[in-house]
Amino acid sequence: MKTIPLIAGALLAAASFAASAAFPDKPVRIVVPWAPGGNVDIVTRIVAQALGEELKQNVVVENRPGANGAVGTESVSRAAPDGYTLLIAVAETHALNPSLRKDLPYDPLKGFASVGIVDRFPFSLVISSKLPPADLKAFIAHAKDQPGKLNFSSWGRGSLSHVAMEQVKQSAGLDLVHVPFNGAAPAMTALTAGTVQAFVAPVSLARPYAADGRVKALAVTSDKRLDVMPNVPTLTEQGLPVVVEGWHVLAAPAGTPAEAIETLNRALNAALKRADVREKLLKTGVRPVGSTSQEAQALVDSEFTRWGDIARKAGIKPE
Numbered sequence: 001m002k003t004i005p006l007i008a009g010a011l012l013a014a015a016s017f018a019a020s021a022a023f024p025d026k027p028v029r030i031v032v033p034w035a036p037g038g039n040v041d042i043v044t045r046i047v048a049q050a051l052g053e054e055l056k057q058n059v060v061v062e063n064r065p066g067a068n069g070a071v072g073t074e075s076v077s078r079a080a081p082d083g084y085t086l087l088i089a090v091a092e093t094h095a096l097n098p099s100l101r102k103d104l105p106y107d108p109l110k111g112f113a114s115v116g117i118v119d120r121f122p123f124s125l126v127i128s129s130k131l132p133p134a135d136l137k138a139f140i141a142h143a144k145d146q147p148g149k150l151n152f153s154s155w156g157r158g159s160l161s162h163v164a165m166e167q168v169k170q171s172a173g174l175d176l177v178h179v180p181f182n183g184a185a186p187a188m189t190a191l192t193a194g195t196v197q198a199f200v201a202p203v204s205l206a207r208p209y210a211a212d213g214r215v216k217a218l219a220v221t222s223d224k225r226l227d228v229m230p231n232v233p234t235l236t237e238q239g240l241p242v243v244v245e246g247w248h249v250l251a252a253p254a255g256t257p258a259e260a261i262e263t264l265n266r267a268l269n270a271a272l273k274r275a276d277v278r279e280k281l282l283k284t285g286v287r288p289v290g291s292t293s294q295e296a297q298a299l300v301d302s303e304f305t306r307w308g309d310i311a312r313k314a315g316i317k318p319e
Helices: 001-021 039-055 067-075 092-099 136-144 160-172 185-193 205-210 256-272 275-284 294-311
Strands: 028-030 057-063 087-091 112-128 151-154 178-179 197-201 216-221 245-253
Touching: 001 092, 001 151, 028 067, 039 057, 039 087, 039 112, 039 185, 039 205, 057 245, 067 087, 067 092, 067 245, 087 092, 087 112, 087 275, 092 245, 092 294, 112 160, 112 185, 112 205, 112 256, 112 275, 112 294, 136 216, 151 160, 151 185, 160 178, 160 197, 160 294, 178 294, 185 197, 185 205, 185 216, 197 205, 245 256, 245 294, 256 275, 256 294
Parallel strands: 028 057, 028 087, 151 178, 151 197
Antiparallel strands: 087 245, 112 197, 112 216, 112 245
């Protein structure tokens, strides 16, 4: 009497296995929750190309900016958990927003499954080339001479850029006005135009602008100088104890089959080991990492706690 249910169960398991073995059999979409042209977008497009080659499927990048990354992140949290819609998660979406927004429309820990760590990266404090200071000490003196008169940009309230500059302000005793933008690229555009005077930007974005003189790079936020900007000192060696490092993690909606997560993780790690991909990423100022899905989730969990504490200490209150 139990034969039919057993056969049905076996057929269902076989069908499930066959479906997972065929993954992916259509294009995969990666949502970037920021505007085009910024650090997250640049890195994602480099990785997406290689990831598609490893998966033997097209990997499409879609920008969905807004609300410090919350708009695009929410859209992925509501997507079908089938492995075909992914997110580039960052500290803002998974560690800072939860502490800064009372009405966050997604759960950063329960709403996603981490696939793998893409990279880690530092930032650079850059100022407008229209300002007279040529180094950090001179900029601090210039800002102190006109409290509340200078502006700094970021890619959103509560972003790593915002929090990092708040730490700089506290350490140096500065009074600067925050002007948030909807992405790193427009924040940099405002800096080059002179609308704002300072910006803590990803090195991948800051380096080319500093190289041709459109902005002045005063410091990097890493714990030691960077090979890609060897002549730019750290904030720490200039007397400001501020060290900030960002990260990108590839994530999927919670409930995505383990087989799909494993396939994506293998492809991501293979892509990050490729010499051409590593070279491109290193040139942008990020350090390729790679990891297991468990290690990626452990990073997100620990950063959730760490950055929430830092945001509160920086005096950024929830809205």
